Amino acid sequence: MTERDKLKPGKAEAKLFWNGRSQAVRLPKEFRFAGDSVHIRRVEGGVLLESKPRIAWTEESIQAWFAELDALRGDYPFPEPGPQPPAEERDPIL
Numbered sequence: 001m002t003e004r005d006k007l008k009p010g011k012a013e014a015k016l017f018w019n020g021r022s023q024a025v026r027l028p029k030e031f032r033f034a035g036d037s038v039h040i041r042r043v044e045g046g047v048l049l050e051s052k053p054r055i056a057w058t059e060e061s062i063q064a065w066f067a068e069l070d071a072l073r074g075d076y077p078f079p080e081p082g083p084q085p086p087a088e089e090r091d092p093i094l
Contacts, residue, residue, distance in 0.1 A: 010030065010031075012028045012030070012031065013028075014026060014027050014028060014031070033049070033051050034051065034054070035051070035052060035054070037052060038050060038051055038052060039051075039052055
C-alpha cells in the first residue's frame, strides 16, 4: 500500500471487544494510529476517532508558549488574592 492509498477514504469492519470494564475496537492495519491515544467525539450517526497532533517541543516552541502565557497576564481572569484568615487549628491525624 502506498502513502497515497493510506490517505484515501475507505470503509472497513472492525471488531469490538471488552478489556476489563471498557469496550475497545480492534482497528484494521490500514486504520491504525500513531501514538498511544486519540481524540474521540460523538458525531451524527456514530463516534469519530481523530489522531492527536504530535508537538515537537523545542527550546523555541517552549519560549513561544511562555510568551503567549505572559501576554495573557494583563487579562488575568481571577482577582489577586487578598488577605487570608489564619489557618484553623486541628488535631493531627494519627
